[in-house]
Amino acid sequence: MQYEARSAPRRTARSRRHSLRGRVATGLLAGALVAGTASITPFVAGAAGASTTARAAAGYSGKITYWFWGESDIPGITKWMQQRIAIYEKLHPKVSVDLVPQSNTTIISSFKLAAQSKTGPTIDTQWATLDTLVPAFSGDVAPLNGLVPKSEMSHWINTNENTYKGQVMAMPLYLIGVPLVWNKALFKKAGLNPNKGPATWSQFLSDAKALKAHGITPLGMGNQDGYFGAWMFAIYMKQELNSLSQVTKGIANQGNAQSIFESKLKSLYTMMQALVKDGYVNSNVSSLSLNQGWQLFPEKKAAMSFTTDGNVLSWAKAVGEANIGVGRPPIWGTGSLASTYDVTQSSDEFITSWAPNKQLDANFLAWLHTPSNMAALNKETDAFPADNRFPVSSITDPLARQLYKLDTTGKSIWLENYLPPQVDSDADIPAGQMILSNSGSPAKAVALWTTQLNLWRTEQPTQFQQFKTWAASS
Amino acid sequence: MTAAIRVGSRQLLLVVLCVLSLYPLWFMLDTALKSPQQYALNPTGLASHPTFVNFQSVFSQWPFLTWVRNSLVATVVSVGVATVVAMMAAYAIVFSRGRGRELFVRTNIALMAIPPVALLVPMYTLMVQLHLINQLPAVIIFYCGLLVPFSVFFFVNFFREIPFELVEAARMDGASPSRVLVRVILPISGASTFTLVIVNAIFVWNELLIALVFLQANGSRTLMAGLALYQGRYVTNEPLLMAAAFLSVVPLGVLYVFGQRFFVRGLTAGIGK
Amino acid sequence: MSVGTTMAHVHAESIPTPRPARRRRARWPVAYVAPAVIALGVTFGYSFVEVVRYSFYAGSLGALTYVGGANYTAIFQDPQFTHSLLDNLKLLITVPVITLLALGVALVINTGLRGWRAYRAIIFLPYILPATAMGLAFSYLLQGGGVLDSLLRDAGMSFLIHDWLGSPSWVLFSIGGVIVWQQLGFGVVVFSAALLNVPAEIIEAARLDGAGWWRIQVSVMVPYIKRIIEFFVILEAIAALSSVFTYVYVLTGAGPAYSSSVMEFYIYQNGFENGAIGVASAAAVVLLAIASALIAIFLWVRTRASKDRA
Structure with missing residues (x-):
């Protein structure tokens, strides 16, 4: 497609790496894994329990519009998500979830459009780090703190890829390596x-x-x-x-x-x-x-x-x-x-700032991380769930074990996550196309970066300042 | 002898052009009847074991019928409204003597050539303010506006061919302007109006850019926007995409087979006089 | 609206014919024209004003800041913008190609070959088919190692094999080729209808003067439909500027490395994928300026044509 690329999509399955600043996936994972044997009561019931019945009711009635992406990373994940939705809707008859699968070529552009009109998804999938944080800079993302208990989030792996000003902006679903x-x-x-x-x-x-x-x-x-x-x-x-x-x-x-x-x-x-x-x-x-x-x-x-x-x-x-x-x-x-x-949570799920009932969306997202759902994710798709309650021992396939070992050994980074989306789409992608289609020299490809970096700084002055602040603090 | 060669080579030229015109359609259908494996092995050959599974999948796995319905609604409403609006305006322009009539006609002619993309940003922000994004009225309003200039132009040209005495006679009998329009003009405008409707409907049915930008929700997409957006997801399943593409072409093909004279008449009326 | 479809009527009367004087100036015409004026006012009037205004602002909707002419400076520094502009101009090459081909085919059809109506109907068909769907098919036909390449290999013409959509030097030819494929039938229908109206006496007179078939075509037929050809050329030129988005979006996404970007794509991408409304608007203003020049030529040709006939 569209190359859309250029703009739009960007990496596909990108595997993006996790951890900002090269944090160690391993450390997190290892700790998590040890701790984690499945178990635990379904999150939903417990978590919301604290609040009043009224609030609980509000958190379990309404419509969720979910613009979802993942198939390119994890073949079969859309089907898994559809199954989860069916279960959830049965569990909470007043909740309906409208799943809108996105493709590599539409994931960014669709959300960009939605953010301009503040309509569309109540939950959206983006690629991790700057593709999630740039919308967060401009206030299009609702932080999960306060909507999901800290105790729950502590089980999620690599939330540091999407943390901004101390708040977790998005939920990981899986980890992938390249x-x-x-x-x-x-x-x-x-x-x-x-x-x-x-x-x-x-x-x-x-x-x-x-x-x-x-x-x-x-x-x-x-x-x-x-x-x-x-x-x-x-x-x-x-x-x-x-x-x-x-x-x-x-x-x-x-x-x-x-x-x-x-x-x-x-x-x-x-x-x-x-x-x-x-x-x-x-x-x-x-x-x-x-x-x-x-x-x-x-x-x-x-x-x-x-x-x-x-x-x-x-x-x-x-x-x-x-x-x-x-x-x-x-x-x-x-x-x-x-x-x-080269490992990352790749894509992540967040609640949009214009979602009318954020607790509703948050409850559903957190429910996806219940051990049985995470186990099903692995079973259906062989994906590695980004949750430390998932028991490593349940990965039995030798090839999968080998991949899992790669994913969790040493530091990991997916560098593309550290490019502002516009720089990725206007410089990174066309420069690579220039080289791989044999239509420009390396010097010309670098010159394209120089031009596009300058254009991004002048065309998006606010975003440029926010980027600098974020880069300095992270 | 040479005459036979000449005729033969002309026939050959036209046959070749016809084959080229139809080949992409044939490719669509042929591919749609294959399994992905068959396609990978033999993309150009005849589907040896035709399967309708791809067509079934389009209906069962895609919101295809919803898209078709959206396209139909957008087409019928925008073409209907634009046609009525343009007909009233053209009627007033041709059968009255207000000032600025020629200016109005010329403005319409000029606007026909405006690239729609140049209006995209302001129309988008307008729809955002009206809370119409992801809803069909957003594209319907835009399409209507885009269709009016050509439609006015079309009706003005057509009405100018109508003998003025017809209208004058009815007025003498005391008929109101609306009565003249309905009782005198409409009955003799059927074929021309139908021509215009077809031409406009093709534009709306085929339009991509506006639908792509204004309709992001799966349930509100038009057929073309849906196809373009699913291209990314299903690009490695050629037979499924081709089945969907073929189905999106069928309504136009049917319309064309039965209404071909209207197409040709619409395109040629008034030429060369 | 697709400009192409207007062709037919372009020739019709446009100078008001004198009407019998009416007794009093009625009010009803105002009411009848009003809906059209409102529709045009919203779609075009409002948009023209707003697009110019937005072109002086940066940022995204809801957070716009005035930046003066910075967006105009930016787009002219952006190689993709100049590339897009140039690509639109390069695609203008399709106009003479379509015109000459269509004219040739129309002349052949005009000889009254057996089955000419069926031929014409088939050749016209691509013109009405959705570019989105056909573009999908062409993306498989033209991709490197795709259907066209394997047909060429089977035909022993491997030297012609290219990555039709992936090579920057071929990609515009490929898109241009698809445009020719789709537009040709429109030209054929328009020209063959016009040729039918050439008076038999003129042709007969030329024949009596001893002119051969070719000579008659070139000296009699073509000159007779000269005005129609002019209109056709202008309308196709406008189409090359304002309705090629679908082909680019579906076939290449403007790649590789901008090499098939066009103005429409540039505006779409900046305004909606990058969220830079001001940049998109500045580009739209430039596009409108170019379109205005074409419109001026268009109106001038029309006026001249009407005078010719008067």
Whole structure:
């Protein structure tokens, strides 16, 4: 689509990483996991109990309009959500939930429009961090503090990705990582060791060369919507960094941070350009959307791909679990963040500031985190619930265990989350398209960033100030 | 001999153009009858085991009928209102002697060429203030406004062909302006009005940009906005998308087959005189 | 309203014919015109004023700040804006292509080949089909390694294979091609109807002078429908400026890297996806200025045509 990309959508399944400032997913998770065996009474009943009956009644009667996204990260999650809604509506006959699934190409633009008219969703899904916080800056998001008990929120994993001025703005549903996957059969065909995926960039390039020599497309991706390029930014720009502030300060134009930021961009784009020129990516990468490009892997037309946990598990069914290898993206950069993995809650759920009955929405959201619902999420979709009450022991599939281990080992960051949405859509995405469609040099792509950063600062003066405040405080 | 070649090559040219005109439609239908697996294996070939499952899915998994209903309502109301409004105005312009009549006609002609997108931001903010976003009246009001200039222009041209004596005679008999419009003008305007209605209805039915911006809720979308928004979600299920696209084209195809002379007449009337 | 559809009537009478004097000036015409005036006032009048006003403000709805001409400075510094403007101009190339092709086909049809009505009806069909739905089909037909490419490969013409929608150097041709596909039939219908009205005597006279088929087409037929061709060209030019959004949105989303962005998309994206209403409005004002120039030419051609006939 629309590339809409440009504007609109942005990352798709992006896996975004969690934790602001590179917090450690592991720490949180580990603690959580230990603590958590399922259990616990259904949240709803208990939580609202404190208040008066009148308030409780108000929290369980009315209409919820939920603009939901997740299918691209976690195939099957929409069905899970529909099932939850059916259960909830039965549980609370006075509540009705209107679920409006969004796509990669509409998730941002639809909400942007809704926020201008203050109509539409009472609950909305956005990608984590700045895609959620920028609307929060402008007052379109209702903080969850006060609507959901702190004791409940303490079970949610990675709420720090969406905390602003001490308040939790959004609820996570799941965690995803972005591994490199490879098809072992195709590796074997190219004379490569099927059990050893590339760990470094030079290994990646030599594997790609061997695959190509055997007539196999090495990497299958799609960039018509700009997401492959945005993913490369998220994964590999990060590998050049020593700290996240190198990005946020660059965007905020502090000192010489922007020129350092730009020189790192240039190295990234030079690397990406070589990838295309050497023919290591499917030749139609620019006319396939990310989701379309991904199909090359389960169709066995490409030997490798960067994708999400959810897709890996679903592709395992297409090519056979024994045929799938997973590993962290090969290391290319030399920054101290190069060894971090690419994990995030990806998308999050928040209540809009114009929702007429926020308690109603909050009760439903919190109910989604009840252990039985979280267990069902994992069972239906293999997704890893972002809740520390979820028992790790219930992950039994070996591939899933391997992915889960990757997701929870060491620091993790999804860099794209730290770009203001307009910068992501107007600079990150078209610059990646320029390189991957072979229509501009790395210098030209960097110049595009420079121009668009300046335009964003002048076109959105208020947002720019809010961004600076947030960057300084986080 | 050469004459035969000449005729033959002309026939060939037209046949090729017809094939090119119809191929995308054929591709839609052919793809819609395949399973995603069949499509992936053989995107261009004939559907070897035609399946109607995609058409069923469009109705069972998508709010397709709701979108169709919304498109119908938007089309019928906006075209109906615009037609009546334009007819009254054109009637007054042609059969009265007020000042500024030519200015009014020229203004309408000029407005026909205004790109709708240039009005999008102000109309959007207006609808926000009226609390009409995500409701059909938002697009209906906008479509009406966009349809009026051409419709006025159309009726003015048509009414000017009507012998003035017809109207004058009725007036002499004491008929009021509204009576003249209903009893004298309307009966002889049927075919022309129908032509205008078709042309306007096609515009509204096919319109995307305004519907996309004004109608964000699933239940209020028009067919084209729904299709465009579901493109992102179902882009990897080509047969399902093509089934939906094909179904969205069918009403126009049927209309065209039965009303083709109105299309052609609408487009050609008044030319070359 | 789709400008294209107006073609037919463009030629009709527009100078008021003298009417018998009426006895007194009636009030009813005012009441009859009023609804139309209100509709135009809201849709166009109000919008023109507001779009100019918004173009001097930054921020989103409800939080607008006056910034003077900053939005105009910004759009002219924005490479996507200039790209969009240029792409609209490049798409104007479709106008002569459609016109010449349609004229050629109309002349062939006019020879009264067997089945010409059916041919014309089929060639016209794409014109009425929704661009959204057809664009979806074309997105699969034209994507790199898609249907067109595999047909070319099967036909042994691999050298013609391209990433039709993913290559910046081809993407506008692809969009232009879809526009030609959709608009051609409109031109054919308009021109063939006009050609039917060429008086037989003129053709006969040319034939008696010894002119061959081609010579008659070029020296007699085409000049006779010259005015119609002029109208057609202007209307298609206006359409190329103001109704290509759907193709871009469905086929490419303006990518890769803006290379198929057009003014409509730029306004949509800035106003509604980025929430920069002021930037979108400034771009809309520029678009209106360009449209006004086209409208002026349009009105001038019409007036000249009416005088010709008078």
